[in-house]
Amino acid sequence: MSGRQRSVAAAVHHQRQLSDNPLDMSSSNGRWLQSTGLQHFQSSANDYGYYAGGQGGGGQAARGYQNAQRGNEFFGEPTTPQYGARPTNQRKNNDESEFSPGLLDLHSFDTELLPEIPVSNQLDGPSLFNPSQGQSFDDFEAYNKQPNRSRVLAENLAAEKERMNAVAKIKVVVRKRPLNKKESTKNEEDIVDTHANCLTVHETKLKVDLTAYVEKHEFVFDAVLDEEVSNDEVYRETVEPVVPLIFQRIKATCFAYGQTGSGKTYTMKPLPLKASRDILRLMHHTYRNQGFQLFVSFFEIYGGKLYDLLSERKKLCMREDGKQQVCIVGLQEYRVSDTDAIMELIERGSATRSTGTTGANEESSRSHAILQLAIKKSVEGNQSKPPRLVGKLSFIDLAGSERGADTTDNDKQTRLEGAEINKSLLALKECIRALDNDQGHIPFRGSKLTEVLRDSFMGNSRTVMISCISPSSGSCEHTLNTLRYADRVKSLSKGNASKKDVSSSTMNLRESTKIPLSSALPTPSNFDDDVNEMWTEENDEFDASDYEQDKQMWKKNGKLEPSYNGMAQERIPKPTIQMKSRDMPRPDMKKSNSDDNLNALLQEEEDLVNAHRKQVEDTMNIVKEEMNLLVEADQPGNQLDGYISRLNTILSQKAAGILQLQNRLAHFQKRLREHNVLVSTTGY
Numbered sequence: 001m002s003g004r005q006r007s008v009a010a011a012v013h014h015q016r017q018l019s020d021n022p023l024d025m026s027s028s029n030g031r032w033l034q035s036t037g038l039q040h041f042q043s044s045a046n047d048y049g050y051y052a053g054g055q056g057g058g059g060q061a062a063r064g065y066q067n068a069q070r071g072n073e074f075f076g077e078p079t080t081p082q083y084g085a086r087p088t089n090q091r092k093n094n095d096e097s098e099f100s101p102g103l104l105d106l107h108s109f110d111t112e113l114l115p116e117i118p119v120s121n122q123l124d125g126p127s128l129f130n131p132s133q134g135q136s137f138d139d140f141e142a143y144n145k146q147p148n149r150s151r152v153l154a155e156n157l158a159a160e161k162e163r164m165n166a167v168a169k170i171k172v173v174v175r176k177r178p179l180n181k182k183e184s185t186k187n188e189e190d191i192v193d194t195h196a197n198c199l200t201v202h203e204t205k206l207k208v209d210l211t212a213y214v215e216k217h218e219f220v221f222d223a224v225l226d227e228e229v230s231n232d233e234v235y236r237e238t239v240e241p242v243v244p245l246i247f248q249r250i251k252a253t254c255f256a257y258g259q260t261g262s263g264k265t266y267t268m269k270p271l272p273l274k275a276s277r278d279i280l281r282l283m284h285h286t287y288r289n290q291g292f293q294l295f296v297s298f299f300e301i302y303g304g305k306l307y308d309l310l311s312e313r314k315k316l317c318m319r320e321d322g323k324q325q326v327c328i329v330g331l332q333e334y335r336v337s338d339t340d341a342i343m344e345l346i347e348r349g350s351a352t353r354s355t356g357t358t359g360a361n362e363e364s365s366r367s368h369a370i371l372q373l374a375i376k377k378s379v380e381g382n383q384s385k386p387p388r389l390v391g392k393l394s395f396i397d398l399a400g401s402e403r404g405a406d407t408t409d410n411d412k413q414t415r416l417e418g419a420e421i422n423k424s425l426l427a428l429k430e431c432i433r434a435l436d437n438d439q440g441h442i443p444f445r446g447s448k449l450t451e452v453l454r455d456s457f458m459g460n461s462r463t464v465m466i467s468c469i470s471p472s473s474g475s476c477e478h479t480l481n482t483l484r485y486a487d488r489v490k491s492l493s494k495g496n497a498s499k500k501d502v503s504s505s506t507m508n509l510r511e512s513t514k515i516p517l518s519s520a521l522p523t524p525s526n527f528d529d530d531v532n533e534m535w536t537e538e539n540d541e542f543d544a545s546d547y548e549q550d551k552q553m554w555k556k557n558g559k560l561e562p563s564y565n566g567m568a569q570e571r572i573p574k575p576t577i578q579m580k581s582r583d584m585p586r587p588d589m590k591k592s593n594s595d596d597n598l599n600a601l602l603q604e605e606e607d608l609v610n611a612h613r614k615q616v617e618d619t620m621n622i623v624k625e626e627m628n629l630l631v632e633a634d635q636p637g638n639q640l641d642g643y644i645s646r647l648n649t650i651l652s653q654k655a656a657g658i659l660q661l662q663n664r665l666a667h668f669q670k671r672l673r674e675h676n677v678l679v680s681t682t683g684y
């Protein structure tokens with residue numbers, strides 16, 4: 001976008017890397033695999049598994065650093081992995097020697113943090129961590145020889161602590177990607193303006209008389225990164241500040257959220273490597289000879305199940321120990337000492353990840369991928385004991401969230417995936433919300449995703465959320481959904497007054513012929529971040545008792561059980577139209593001006609209706625699935641006809657219910673806009 005303002009201001013460096021061009025990357029990746037990766041692997045068995053901590057000294061460190069520089073192409077933009085480039089037999093043999101000891105139940109000791117981390121007496125200057133300053137290892141040698149080193153060190157230590165406190169518990173960053181070829185071909189417009197850390201979405205809407213107008217939605221976030229911002233800059237803005245904290249017993253999580261095809265994988269993929277480069281630097285210098293070790297693990301959550309991406313998708317179990325610590329039994333962790341090794345692991349894991357094609361992205365991630373960098377330390381004086389966890393940095397590339405419109409052409413599997421994904425996204429938000437409010441209870445049981453991340457949510461933690469958005473007019477609704485989700489996460493911060501989705505129609509485009517009606521017509525939304533929020537146990541709308549009775553009868557009959565048992569209970573949610581207390585406008589909102597209240601209420605109402613619409617549609621899909629199953633299982637004596645007709649009735653009731661809700665919303669909004677008064681949501 002011309003004349004755009006760079007949002008990261010002076011702190012961000014603008015030097016683009018050659019590899020910013022994805023085309024460059026694919027070729028560079030190929031080059032890397034050919035010329036560097038495999039050779040490196042063959043020649044350096046020590047690079048993982050048997051790295052001798054700080055004993056490798058400058059040589060190994062320097063090599064790691066050089067490797068980091070050499071692998072700079074990778075740090076730029078993600079690459080297409082070439083799993084299998086390395087022969088399987090060779091991989092297997094090497095892998096076995098690369099594993100850290102005690103592969104099973106590695107996390108049973110992970111979750112116990114070291115009681116105290118001795119602070120380095122060799123603390124380097126703050127510039128150590130800033131790669132932009134271009135300091136080499138030689139610079140640090142020189143630094144360590146300075147005569148007034150102790151004073152400088154003390155100052156640096158204080159600065160380090162200050163920096164640590166200064167890193168927000170939750171940081172929400174938005175990244176806008178450029179228009180892609182498909183969008184440009186369809187003449188879709190860039191409707192997202194960025195300015196510093198503000199962002200405006202220009203939504204084209206239709207009035208009742210079908211004249212088009214543009215509604216402006218303004219948002220403020222911790223940072224807004226536009227389409228010209230490189231992955232390097234994204235790293236500096238998001239993960240870089242939290243990296244030193246993991247040496248201070250902090251667990252940090254960085255995740256990307258956004259619609260399918262919005263750039264989550266593109267954004268997330270380079271981050272772990274960049275972070276590990278900085279971690280290794282800190283290990284080799286600031287914390288030299290302190291026995292820190294770096295471990296990498298990579299797994300995915302697909303359909304509510306865990307798979308090890310570094311062990312040919314071996315299925316993993318999650319267990320809770322006596323101390324309610326979550327252990328991922330069988331997850332393999334690799335001890336690594338240079339970035340090449342990490343790069344290979346990332347490539348390998350990414351290639352193994354579940355992907356599929358959706359209407360919006362040809363290679364859509366269908367799983368949540370979690371890459372963890374764990375810093376561990378040997379128990380002093382006892383080398384035989386496994387090292388203890390110090391801190392952890394988790395990178396989560398969330399699966400693409402998608403709407404019904406995208407899934408209509410897709411198969412049952414894709415739709416079920418979508419439901420699972422939505423559920424976990426909601427659960428994630430709930431945990432962040434609880435975390436930021438310092439609530440005693442973190443609802444991590446809401447999904448596998450949050451359960452797995454339980455230890456990242458507990459204690460002293462940091463969260464960075466990167467919301468990825470498409471700029472195109474065709475994705476307007478998704479973009480607004482993403483930004484609202486991000487906005488809510490942001491507004492969860494105590495004392496945060498950044499909720500600024502100021503809906504105001506500023507331009508009344510009465511010459512609406514200029515706007516093609518097709519692009520202006522509203523599309524049904526059925527992605528909602530609050531999908532499950534409205535589903536409570538108290539069901540005052542949907543009486544499933546008949547259905548349950550029938551189910552029991554058929555279960556007794558024994559003929560349907562294998563395919564049916566458990567599915568109905570899991571899949572048929574209980575709808576309710578009651579809002580939970582947490583959905584009501586927050587007290588801090590009430591203090592703001594009446595416009596904000598009005599908008600907040602409007603927003604709540606819209607969310608409410610969208611959630612119901614989504615749920616009704618989900619329910620309809622579920623019932624349809626059940627019907628198909630029943631038809632397949634139709635056998636004499638099961639009396640399925642009555643059951644099917646009852647399901648049909650439920651379907652019709654749902655359809656009528658949703659229409660009613662939509663009408664009520666339209667009416668409600670009209671009144672709000674006409675009278676500009678607050679209307680209680682009670683009784684809605």
Ligand SMILES: Nc1ncnc2c1ncn2[C@@H]1O[C@H](COP(=O)(O)OP(=O)(O)OP(=O)(O)O)[C@@H](O)[C@H]1O
Nearest residue numbers: 177178260261262263264265266361364365399400
């Ligand atoms: N900032 C960007 N600059 C250039 N290209 C980008 C950018 N962001 C995304 N892309 C391109 O857009 C396409 C989709 O991106 P990506 O696969 O990262 O989306 P996603 O959000 O991870 O999708 P899904 O959730 O379906 O996996 C890719 O081809 C990617 O290269």
